[in-house]
Amino acid sequence: MSTxxxxxxxxxxxxxGFSTLLTxxxxxxxxxxxxAQAEHAVTEAVSxxxxxxxxxxxxxxxxxxxxxxxxxxxxxxxxxxxHRGFGGLSGIRFLDDKGERFLALSDQGTWFTGxxxxxxxxxVGLDDVEAAPMLNAEGRPITEKRLWYDTESLARDGSLVYxxxxxxxxxxxxxxxxxxxxxxxxxxxxxxxxRKLPYNKxxxxxxxxxxxxxxxxxxxxxxxMSEGGFDADGNLIGFLIGGPSPGxxxxxxxxxxxISDAVLLPSGELLILERKFSWxxxxxxxxxxxxLKAIAPGAVVDGPVLFEAxxxxxxxxxxxxxAHVTSGGETVLTMVSDDNFSLLQRTLLLQFTLVD
Numbered sequence: 529m530s531t532x533x534x535x536x537x538x539x540x541x542x543x544x545g546f547s548t549l550l551t552x553x554x555x556x557x558x559x560x561x562x563x564a565q566a567e568h569a570v571t572e573a574v575s576x577x578x579x580x581x582x583x584x585x586x587x588x589x590x591x592x593x594x595x596x597x598x599x600x601x602x603x604x605x606x607x608x609x610x611h612r613g614f615g616g617l618s619g620i621r622f623l624d625d626k627g628e629r630f631l632a633l634s635d636q637g638t639w640f641t642g643x644x645x646x647x648x649x650x651x652v653g654l655d656d657v658e659a660a661p662m663l664n665a666e667g668r669p670i671t672e673k674r675l676w677y678d679t680e681s682l683a684r685d686g687s688l689v690y691x692x693x694x695x696x697x698x699x700x701x702x703x704x705x706x707x708x709x710x711x712x713x714x715x716x717x718x719x720x721x722x723r724k725l726p727y728n729k730x731x732x733x734x735x736x737x738x739x740x741x742x743x744x745x746x747x748x749x750x751x752x753m754s755e756g757g758f759d760a761d762g763n764l765i766g767f768l769i770g771g772p773s774p775g776x777x778x779x780x781x782x783x784x785x786x787i788s789d790a791v792l793l794p795s796g797e798l799l800i801l802e803r804k805f806s807w808x809x810x811x812x813x814x815x816x817x818x819x820l821k822a823i824a825p826g827a828v829v830d831g832p833v834l835f836e837a838x839x840x841x842x843x844x845x846x847x848x849x850x851a852h853v854t855s856g857g858e859t860v861l862t863m864v865s866d867d868n869f870s871l872l873q874r875t876l877l878l879q880f881t882l883v884d
Contacts, residue, residue, distance in 0.1 A: 566636035566677035568613050568869050571669060573660035573709065576611040578642070580653040583842050583876070596841075598834040599815075599861065599880035603650035604842055607875040613638055613659050615869045619682030619734075619789060620848040620862060621689075627852035627860055627879075631709075633679050633691065635866060637662045637671040639709040644877075649854075651879060660709040662691065662700070667712055670700070680847070681789065683734035683750060690716070690750060692731030697723050699731070699752065699769075721776055722752060722767050729756030733790040735798065737771070737820065744796060744820055746771055751823070753779065753787050753800070763828055775825025782830075785814065789849045793859060793882075796820045799834070801849040801863065810839040813846045815861075834884070844874045851882075858882075 583604030585591040594601050609615075616634035623629040623641075632640040642657035661669035662679065670693075671677040681692035687705040691713070692698075699722075700713035725731065732755035739748040749771025757765040763778035764787055779787065785802035792798050798818045805811055818831035837843050844865035851861050859882040867873040 566671045568616060568634070568638075569636045569669065569671040569677060570613040570638050570659045570661050573658060574611075575656075575658050576609055576614060578607055578609045578614065578654045578657045580605040580607055580651075580877075582650075582652065583878070585842070586837075586878070587841050589840055595883070596835055596837065596880070597815075598882060598884035600883050602860065602879040602881055604876060604878040605651050605653070607654065607877055609657075611659065614640070615867045615875055617864045617875060618680045618847045618866050620850050620864045621682055621684050622850055622852050622862075625852060627854070627862065630850075631682070631684075631689070632848065632864065633662075633682050635678050635680055635694075637669060637677040637679050641709060651877065658709070662702075663710065663712045664700075665712050665714055670713065678728075680732050680755075681734040681752075682848075683736040685736040685738070685750075690734050690736065692734050692752060694730045694732065694755070695728060697725045697730040699734070699750075716750075716769070718752075718769060719767050719774070719776065721765070722769075725754050725757040725765070729786075730754055732787050733800070735790050735792050737792060741796075745773065746820060746823060748772065749774070751790070751798075753790060755786050755788070761828075766823075768823070768825060773825055777823055777825060778828045779818070780828055780830035783814075785812075788813070788847045791849050791851045791861070792820065793851055794853065798823070799849065799851070799861070800831075801846060803846060811843060811845060812836070812838045813843055815849075834882075835880070842876065842878070844876050846876070846878075 586601040618635045620632040628643045639660045643655045645653045664670045675695045678695040680694040683690040689702045691700045699716040702711040702713045733753040735751045737746045737749045741747045750769040753766040759778045766777050785804045788801045790800045800816045803813045815835040822829045847866040848864040861880045863878045865876040867875045
């Protein structure tokens with residue numbers, strides 16, 4: 529079979545697999561009772577092997593193309609592991625300024641830490657990867673409590689790490705100064721409206737605005753965004769937690785997109801990663817840019833689309849995004865996909881340079 533035929537076959541299977549996945553998740557949302565523990569959760573900290581295969585071209589149909597909207601493709605990896613707990617990656621945050629050491633989470637209540645290995649500007653592998661269970665205030669895996677496993681969003685404030693749990697619409701805070709991934713989490717008080725977000729369409733993105741971010745009225749605020757919670761006008765709901773002006777705001781919804789994750793750039797731009805599924809086109813993703821200063825209680829915010837991709841590109845169910853600035857001043861975006869522990873999907877790690 530030719531490469532192009534293999535690719536078309538993969539795309540068809542991927543779209544079919546994703547639609548089956550959506551049906552399965554809907555069925556799971558309606559079923560009762562729920563399992564007490566996630567199927568792929570880890571129960572103790574362990575070093576794991578992660579293998580990486582390079583993705584030389586983001587668009588196999590045009591291998592010479594490097595520019596995609598406001599982004600330029602740098603490199604990508606397909607990640608696999610013999611460890612059954614690896615997968616389901618829903619968020620990623622870098623722990624250094626070089627874009628090397630990372631903290632990621634799966635939607636099964638699992639931490640992943642490690643380092644991206646580079647050759648020049650291209651990613652070539654992962655080193656020193658460790659998986660560990662998220663712990664509750666009693667030091668037990670959070671997955672032991674019914675429904676407390678759908679960990680979908682991640683934010684950092686120095687050593688403090690915030691995690692959003694979608695099904696129960698709660699936020700936990702971990703102080704990594706107290707044991708790193710062995711730190712015990714505590715539940716953070718949240719607005720009543722956040723708790724009322726729809727089941728399995730709740731908390732999907734968390735961003736913390738640094739306290740020392742000069743000129744930003746939201747400095748010290750935790751921004752929480754829903755995947756599919758709508759206001760009266762059909763826009764997506766967000767919350768400002770803590771900080772100088774807590775409250776609720778809305779993100780204008782266009783093109784039937786749902787929020788997957790977000791990252792705040794040093795420039796004050798909030799980049800929102802979005803996705804949608806269509807029976808005709810499969811998975812589509814995009815990135816929108818919204819000025820942080822536009823966000824305030826009661827505001828409805830919108831911004832231009834910087835990037836779009838579909839199954840004609842090397843994407844999957846992209847759920848996590850972060851950014852770092854190189855020593856040369858380039859802003860690099862890193863995206864990760866949630867394979868839903870399905871043989872029909874892939875765990876991808878993609879990097880792009882923001883050129884506009």
